[in-house]
Structure formats: structure tokens, C-alpha cells
Amino acid sequence: GQNIDQPTEMTATEGAIVQINCTYQTSGFNGLFWYQQHAGEAPTFLSYNVLDGLEEKGRFSSFLSRSKGYSYLLLKELQMKDSASYLCAVKDSNYQLIWGAGTKLIIKP
Amino acid sequence: GAVVSQHPSWVICKSGTSVKIECRSLDFQATTMFWYRQFPKQSLMLMATSNEGSKATYEQGVEKDKFLINHASLTLSTLTVTSAHPEDSSFYICSARWAGETEAFFGQGTRLTVV
Numbered sequence: 001g002q003n004i005d006q007p008t009e010m011t012a013t014e015g016a017i018v019q020i021n022c023t024y025q026t027s028g029f030n031g032l033f034w035y036q037q038h039a040g041e042a043p044t045f046l047s048y049n050v051l052d053g054l055e056e057k058g059r060f061s062s063f064l065s066r067s068k069g070y071s072y073l074l075l076k077e078l079q080m081k082d083s084a085s086y087l088c089a090v091k092d093s094n095y096q097l098i099w100g101a102g103t104k105l106i107i108k109p
Numbered sequence: 110g111a112v113v114s115q116h117p118s119w120v121i122c123k124s125g126t127s128v129k130i131e132c133r134s135l136d137f138q139a140t141t142m143f144w145y146r147q148f149p150k151q152s153l154m155l156m157a158t159s160n161e162g163s164k165a166t167y168e169q170g171v172e173k174d175k176f177l178i179n180h181a182s183l184t185l186s187t188l189t190v191t192s193a194h195p196e197d198s199s200f201y202i203c204s205a206r207w208a209g210e211t212e213a214f215f216g217q218g219t220r221l222t223v224v
Contacts, residue, residue: 031211042115042202042218043153048211087152097143097213101152 002026004100006088011106012078020073020086020103028093034062034073035087037102043087046073075105083107112136113205115216122193122223130188130219132203138183139205143213144176147200159186193223 004024012018024032031050035043049055049064049071061074075082088100112135122128132142141160145153157173159165159180167173177189186205190197200220204213 033212040200040218040220042215044215045212050211091211096158097155099152099154 002098006100006103009104014078014107014109016078017076022071022088024069024090026090026092026098030091032064032071033089037085078107080107111214113214113216115203115219119220124194124223125192127191128193130201132186132216134184134205137207140208142180142186142205144188145202195223198223
């Protein structure tokens with residue numbers, strides 16, 4: 001079956017760095033997405049990786065290793081507003097998005 | 110650009126009634142729209158995929174007669190929850206993309222409460 005694993009919850013301190021991991025086993029691979037979702041709101045797009053390596057976008061970076069079925073989202077200089085759930089999603093061979101359950105990130109002052 | 114508007118943001122309805130949720134792409138032609146349901150503290154569950162002018166493709170376990178999806182134009186898709194029951198209370202989210210685009214853009218979501 002298809003499976004996406006990410007930690008349920010993480011806690012970090014304001015100003016610090018946090019890495020949220022995502023491992024996947026899917027039927028085919030056509031890209032990996034990271035979304036941010038605040039409680040009661042729809043997800044917002046953060047990043048898209050289809051080739052191996054690191055994509056940097058401001059305070060957020062996303063890494064992909066296709067051979068390992070692994071990605072991480074790196075958040076630097078954490079701010080209180082970064083408290084949210086972070087969803088990893090993989091597009092499979094049918095171009096369907098397979099969603100992880102999300103990682104709830106709690107930022108403490 | 111790439112704005113998707115979903116309406117209403119929240120709705121409360123009585124058990125047994127029907128509720129219609131609209132999803133509009135405001136500045137692009139959405140050839141494909143997706144409808145998701147999200148229960149508290151759970152991830153998004155794809156309900157159906159609709160292509161403009163075609164019948165929606167429903168995911169396994171989603172009742173097509175209960176969740177009616179219409180994608181009659183390139184800018185509008187609707188989800189109608191028929192004969193709603195309290196267990197249908199959930200957060201419903203649509204997303205849309207145009208042909209050839211990798212990313213799908215999300216609407217704001219609709220919080221449905223059936224009492």
C-alpha cells in the first residue's frame with residue numbers, strides 16, 4: 001500500500017531551527033509537496049521537490065532523496081506564527097496526491 | 110494570482126437537509142478540481158476529483174449519491190451534501206489546478222456542522 005510517515009508532534013523554541021521529516025512508500029513518484037496548515041484553515045503551499053537536493057525559500061528549506069524515499073522541511077529562525085501543522089504529500093504514478101497525517105509544530109517562547 | 114474562493118466558510122444545517130458548497134477559481138481556468146474532507150486532527154482525505162465537463166471520479170468509500178459534485182464550468186465546482194447527518198460534520202476543502210500545472214491551489218475551506 002501507499003504510506004507517508006511523519007512525526008505527529010514536535011516542539012521547538014522561538015528563534016531556533018527545526019527539521020520535520022517525511023518518509024514515503026508510494027506507487028511511483030511525481031513530486032513531493034510540503035504544506036502549512038493553521039488550525040481551522042486550508043493548507044497553504046510551502047514547497048515542491050521533484051529532483052534530489054535542497055530547495056531553499058527564505059526561512060524554509062525542503063530536501064528530497066528519492067532513493068531513500070525521504071524528505072525534510074527545515075524551518076529556521078522560528079517565529080510564534082510558525083506554530084501550525086505541516087503536511088507532507090506525494091504525487092504518485094497516477095498523479096494523485098497522497099497525504100501524510102501532518103506534524104503539529106508547537107513553538108515555545 | 111491563482112486564487113480559489115470557497116463559499117460558505119462555515120454552515121450549520123439541520124439533519125436531513127442538503128448543503129451546497131461552491132468552489133471558484135477567480136483568476137484561472139480550473140480544468141481539475143479536488144474535494145477533500147478533513148476530520149479534526151486528521152489529514153486531508155480526497156473525496157473526489159472532477160474534470161470540467163465530466164463526471165467526478167469518487168474515491169473508494171465515498172458515496173456519490175450523497176456527495177454530489179458538479180463541475181459545469183472552468184471556474185466553478187460545487188459539492189452538495191445531501192440528507193446531511195451529524196457524522197457528515199467536517200471541514201470540506203476544495204483545490205483547483207489548470208492543465209499542466211503541478212501545484213493545486215486551495216480554497217479557504219468550509220466548516221460544516223450538522224445538528
